[in-house]
Amino acid sequence: MVIYEREHDWVMTPQHHHGLLSGDIVRLWNSAYISDIERWSEVIFAITQHDCCWIDLDETPLWNDRAKMPYTFIDFPLIPRLTFYKKGIDELENQSPYAGLLCSLHYHSFMIGNKEPAAVTFTKQEKARQHRLMKQLNLLTDHEEDLIKLHFQIVQFCDNLSLYLCMQEPGTPKADEFPWFKEGFPEIFSFTNGQKIIAEWLDSKQVALSPSPLASPAVVTIKLKEVTKSSIHMLGIAEAYHNAEWKERTFTLI
Template structure:
């Protein structure tokens, strides 16, 4: 779950909703980023479905007593999170082994952000490395440079969607979430080939401009969220309050900056 707190309510975005937005964003990237037309749809599947392991977890949010907020994707208890990462990858594999390979690379890459990873995560990464070898064997000859390009595209589309989800619409650069304030670090050199980072900025409350240019054209996309009132959580508990809150559809525009 991705969560923002505006004081009166929690804006709660299910991970799979964020993933679906990632996929919409990917479909509007310039075709040069895909490199191999025969892999296009499989890459889109990987990007769209990369967080499908969260569907069951997000169906019933749980409360973080220590912080008096719902658990988010960042601080959710590790063991169930890892188990559902693997469940999600297995579901993606039924759709496309190549997409599952990309998703496995994505989740195993989280170790780069954990300087002292717990043993459970180390074990998870070893299991995913084994899965990756099995998938490569099943796929036959895999072009490693192409695979890495598709993996980096997944990461950038994931981060662009997170940029929308984690920031208040229209946020000034100084007020943006710190992860992306200076640009998309994981995409360094991916867009332009140089050392510069791709950067996003808000143009008003509904439009996000990205530079250097990555999109074929300006486009609109929607994102579903639930605005769960804090008094309702106090009355019903987080699980029931979330369930009884209606979805709100948010429309955004993406353009080249």
């Protein structure tokens, strides 16, 4: 679950909805920045479905007693999270081996440097999967490996831009943004000439991207719930979340 706090409620966006928003973003990608069209539909599929593993986990949110807030995708307990990561990657691989490869790279990157035994085992298993899929898909040349790296960067960028839209209040001033995004996104593309892409809220409905990887200004939407703290206190997080109405936010990316 993607979550941020306001005075009287928690704004909660299911991970898969955030993933669908990521997919909407990549569909707007400037065609001049697509170096190889052959696998582009699989890239779109990977990005759109990259968080499908969270569908069941987010169906019933859990309360973090220590933090006194709902669990988020950042602090969700490691072992069940890794179990569902693997389940999601398996499902994607069955539908598109290339999408499975990209999502394996994506989730593997989260565990780099983590010394927990479960994380070490997960990284080893995913490295083996990646090697197997690259061999299966005949992607072992330097050109193909460079293309995988580019597609992986696009996965990460679309994920990050979607999180930017979901993890903070629309219109948040640059100085108050979530720390991950204040200095721009970490992915560097050839068309940016070595510069980071920086997002900034112009108002509560518009976000400027500089430089923009998109073909033109575009409108995207996200579904979320605003779950009041009073309802959580009375009903518990699971029932309060299920009783909350779905809301829709619309943004223009410029």
